[in-house]
Amino acid sequence: MRDLMLPLDDRGLAYGDGLFETVLVRDGQALLWEAHLARLAEGCARLGLPAPPRAHLDPLPAACGAGLQVLKLVVTRGSGGRGYRPPAEPEPRWAWRATAFEPAxxxxxxxxxxxxxxxxxxxxxxxxxxxxxxxxxxxxxxxxxxxxxxxxxxxxxxxxxxxxxxxxxxxxxxxxxxxxxxxxxxxxxxxxxxxxxxxxxxxxxxxxxxxxxxxxxxxxxxxxxxxxxxxxxxxxxxxxxxxxxxxxxxxxxxxxxxxxxxxxxxxx
The missing domain is CATH 3.20.10.10 (D-amino Acid Aminotransferase, subunit A, domain 2)
Structure with a gap:
């Protein structure tokens, strides 16, 4: 999922139909992780799309590696629907990446x-x-x-x-x-x-x-x-x-x- 290529009909790409989180990670430990997951869950609920399973998200900080990193997690509604009308049963896509970070x-x-x-x-x-x-x-x-x-x-x-x-x-x-x-x-x-x-x-x-x-x-x-x-x-x-x-x-x-x-x- 980390290097997922989004198809042109992905609703996040086409309409901004999705959410993202940017999480500070220090040596594989996410800071304010629970708050980020809570905001993501609330956003998914308000947009009417299933949230990624917690079991899939919790391993991500450790996968970022050593040092100070920023974990970016993107969730979209996926493809489907007609025009702006979303699919009745969305199949969300999610992807992530980690980027080395140096504060100021x-x-x-x-x-x-x-x-x-x-x-x-x-x-x-x-x-x-x-x-x-x-x-x-x-x-x-x-x-x-x-x-x-x-x-x-x-x-x-x-x-x-x-x-x-x-x-x-x-x-x-x-x-x-x-x-x-x-x-x-x-x-x-x-x-x-x-x-x-x-x-x-x-x-x-x-x-x-x-x-x-x-x-x-x-x-x-x-x-x-x-x-x-x-x-x-x-x-x-x-x-x-x-x-x-x-x-x-x-x-x-x-x-x-x-x-x-x-x-x-x-x-x-």
Whole structure:
């Protein structure tokens, strides 16, 4: 299954009809594995397709080999149906690959610059939270800049509310509370975000970018890269909207990085 060639009539290839997971694996041990499998199972249930058997998935991390790897798992509805109409009894395909990974420690400790994206995410509550294959909005948003000093782009929905970054979730500290955007209309419910929610009280809010400007600190995070504190926020034209001092003792990194096996302090 690892090197499966998808036929042209595969619905994942043709329509984005499927899901994927990207899992950090360290020496054959998957980090946040249960959270990834739970999100995949929920996504399959919501899309109405059978999930891959757990007995087939559990051996995958060990097969990734030594070192730090990213395991990408793709599940599609398979072939069949007529046009957009799916088959009554789908026969899903799934495939995986492992890629050697090197994180960016400087971004953990020195912080990053991010920008607001001009692209707006469409609202669709039936897909909100899922890591589905139809990611053209993210691709177009990521095309908005090619400056390597900009690490991420923050996206709002069609109503102007913050949702997420192009490949990461967004968290900020405001009036002593950790807040993160509601993901009930758009966006991906990240596994690291879910783990952080279990560790501390994340307030899920519907917020415009102005609320972010009032924050004492802000971060982007995911289960592969870890936590990047935001140092500079720019608008879609490049003008600086806000600067933050990056704390040496970062509270969110202290919560998140032990879950991923990443250091909390520089050179630790």
């Amino acid at each position: 420690p400087r971004r953990w400790f020195a912080g990053v610059e991010v920008r607001l994206c001009a692209l707006r995410l469409g609202r669709q509550p039936r897909l909100a939270g899922l890591k589905h294959l139809a990611r053209l909005e993210n691709v177009l948003a990521r095309q908005e800049w090619d400056d390597d000093t900009i690490a991420e782009g923050l996206m709002c929905d069609s109503e102007g509310y913050l949702v997420e970054a192009t490949a990461m979730n967004l968290v900020w500290l405001r009036q002593g509370r950790l807040e993160t955007p509601l993901l009930d209309q758009a966006g991906v419910a990240g596994t690291l975000l879910a783990a952080l929610d279990a560790e501390t009280s994340l307030q899920r809010v519907r917020a415009e970018p102005q609320r972010l400007l009032q924050a004492e600190a802000a971060w982007v995070c995911n289960s592969v890269q870890g936590v990047w504190p935001i140092r500079v926020l720019r608008d879609a034209e490049g003008a600086v909207l806000r600067r933050w001092e990056v704390a040496a003792d970062d509270s969110l990194r202290r919560l998140a990085h032990p879950l991923l096996g990443y250091p909390v302090e520089p050179d630790s």
